[in-house]
Amino acid sequence: MARAKRGFKARRRRKKILNMAEGFTHRRKNTIRRGAEAVDRAKRYAFRDRRARKRDFRQLWITRIGAAALESGVNYSGLIAGLKTSNIRLDRKILADLAVFDPAAFSAVVKQAVSA
Numbered sequence: 455m456a457r458a459k460r461g462f463k464a465r466r467r468r469k470k471i472l473n474m475a476e477g478f479t480h481r482r483k484n485t486i487r488r489g490a491e492a493v494d495r496a497k498r499y500a501f502r503d504r505r506a507r508k509r510d511f512r513q514l515w516i517t518r519i520g521a522a523a524l525e526s527g528v529n530y531s532g533l534i535a536g537l538k539t540s541n542i543r544l545d546r547k548i549l550a551d552l553a554v555f556d557p558a559a560f561s562a563v564v565k566q567a568v569s570a
Contacts, residue, residue: 475493542566
């Protein structure tokens with residue numbers, strides 16, 4: 455009677471790890487133990503940085519809006535308060551895009567918000 459070996463299942467599990475470790479350097483790309491450690495760490499960083507990216511972009515948008523608002527003669531907090539009171543519902547991403555790519559439209563929005 456032949457003994458049962460892991461065979462297919464274990465090979466599939468290990469191959470999955472090595473496929474995820476593709477592009478890594480040294481032993482991390484072609485040994486299971488080092489590759490699994492590296493893949494686990496990469497997954498942790500990816501999870502953390504997906505959230506950090508959202509924070510980073512919001513910070514960038516706020517900086518751009520603030521700089522463009524100062525050119526229009528109003529500070530950032532005054533602009534946001536004016537937008538809320540005048541019921542202009544543009545998020546920070548759209549405002550930042552307007553500030554960078556269409557300054558005329560941004561200044562029109564600022565005038566509308568400040569006049570209210």
